[in-house]
Amino acid sequence: MKRFVARHVAGIPKSGIRDFFEIVSKMKNVISLGIGEPDFDTPWHIREAAIYALEKGKTHYTSNLGLLELRRSISAYVEKGYGVGYNPEDEVIVTVGVSEAIDLALRALLNPGDKVLYHQPCYVSYHPSVTLAHGIGIPVPTRADDGFALNVQDVEKAWEPGCKVLMMNLPCNPTGGTCDRARLERIARFAVEKDLIVISDEIYSELVYDGAHTSIAVFPGMKERTIFLHGFSKAFAMTGFRIGYACGPAELVDAMMKVHQYSMLCAPILSQEAAIEALARGDEGVKSMREQYHRRRDLMVSRLNAAGLRCRAPGGAFYVFPSVSSTGLGDRDFAYGLLNSQGVAVVPGEAFGQNGRGFVRASFATGYDQLVEACDRIERFVNTAAPCSAPSSS
């Protein structure tokens, strides 16, 4: 049957996370640091709003762009939190998570063969999403020694004629990397100079631990060339609600809406209702979860470094991305060895692109006590590291 599969789909390699997941899910007593979602359940008041909406019979389609009340709330939230104003009437679209928003943006922007710059390591969907939109992905490396920030020199070096889009995710999954204002401004200038559209996935922007988050959309000339993507999954612990949004110039949002209306129609109304509640009264919950992540981050960074796995404190998100080179093991061997001998799951860095080789992603979206136990086990593993080979990658 394979011959029926479209070439560009067939050409996408299997997710590195997928085969690891298969193994971990069959094991018992595993402490998983491989989970890319909050361990907190959605705050009760948000869940209750969804239940109430269901009771009230809110079970119908909404406008393609999403409920106007939600778009108004989003517009106010983004203006207050990020300093960029978007018109809720035509510059905001509600999507099924940021994942859909990325897909919409790429499909709305790319002609076959258009090139997309994106930093790597990066979220697993970036390269495949570009491929599925018939674009060509061009990775820009980020490095451990400057906290996996994105540097304009690397973007310049990777740039080539035909580049149309720069896609970035700061704070970053998997590295936790962030970008200070000065670096971001240089990237913004480069984007203006090369006439690039920036797709800025800021899903982790509430979870920033050192200093304040800056959106690239605030710099001169940027609002009109930025598609700002955000959602509720991480900060409000609403992953299963599948709700996100995109803000950008009306013409681009309109183009995204065309794809959305024929593929998705609208985001689920119950999730939209829950999102309204999250924006209205969710701040305290976000703050409390952020404080807990912050504490866990500090624990992980100090314990991993003490165990001999070098890592800098991630500026945001809920991942540490330590190098495992001191153990003499590659990232896959390290991850499989740790899993088999100590029952701790971390994700091999190569799942996030070539530049992730030699690193592993450990999520601290897990209870503090569990993290302490996981760190004890990691330390034991590093001290006794009897290299245990990973099955060869398929």
Add this chain to the structure above:
Amino acid sequence: MNPVLKLLIEGGRLTSAQMAQVAGISEADVDKQLEQLRKDRVFLGWRPVLDLSRESAAAVRAVIEVKMTPERGGGFNRLAERLSRFDEVESCYLMSGAYDLLIFVNGPSLQRVAAFVSERLSTLEGVLSTSTHFMLRSYKEGSFLIDAPAGEADRLKVSP
């Protein structure tokens, strides 16, 4: 808020050393602050949060609304402090509204609690009336849900 106080409220049985790591201060500082909180009578003591209904010898608990006559000079304080000294009294609050004091009491049996109310509490001079409500079932105790399923929600074990 004082970071040590915050950790105390959030519970979780942290040792001073763990608190120090979490709050990013030295262990000596944690001990100093704990001592100060005790001295200031902010931190009164430790109590586990228990669901005693699961114990076979379950205690009986009741809430009692008390109306009383305030005294010139001291208001409700003298009587409230006196009432609070009974071992049966878990907590005692001065309230606004239809009654004056709200008292949480416990005892080994219904008879013992009833005896406390009729013989000790309502006979005190200054107590005008009492209204006793026995607790039938607890749904939430000290911010813990009683029958919420324990453990982690069903998250995928590895996800991007």
